[in-house]
Amino acid sequence: MTAATTVRAFGAYLWVLGTLLLLFPSLVLSPFGLPVPDDVWIRVVGVLVINIGSYYWFGARDDQPRFLMATVYARIFVLAAFIGFVFAKLAPAMLIAFGVVDFIGALWTWFALRR
Structure with missing residues (x-):
């Protein structure tokens, strides 16, 4: 599997x-015991996550190693933050737990880049 494929898969995720x-925040938050906010901000986060997914999906199409490696650093930072x-x-x-998913995705891409 290519590194670009791993980033596209993460973009789809x-x-x-x-x-x-954006649409059903309680489906994501409640199973983890996280409170579901009543205000709009969790939905704003949903919009931002969709946009980042779009950058990953379309950015991976060009198979640029620097972009792909940048996603590794960004996803590791998510866990650290x-x-x-x-x-x-x-x-x-x-x-x-959400950061761990990012970290696992980062490792997947990193190993694919090393091939």
């Missing part, structure tokens, strides 16, 4: 996650 956050939020008591520990 982000489209699904973003769409669920989420861990920081939890340690600062700004978020519940379950937020780290």
Whole structure:
């Protein structure tokens, strides 16, 4: 599997996650014991996640190693930031689960780039 394919797959995952956050945030948050906010911001996050998924999907089409590696760094940063939020008591520990998905995706792409 090529690194571009791993980034496209992650982009598709982000489209699904973003769409669920936009339309049905409780389906994503409740199973993890995360509170479902009543305000619009979780839906705004959904829009942003959809947009990032689009960048990943379409950016991977050109198979540019620098772009693909940038997604690795970005996804590792997501996990680091989420861990920081939890340690600062700004978020519940379950937020780290979402960061772990990003980290696993980053490793998948990184290993594919090394081939």
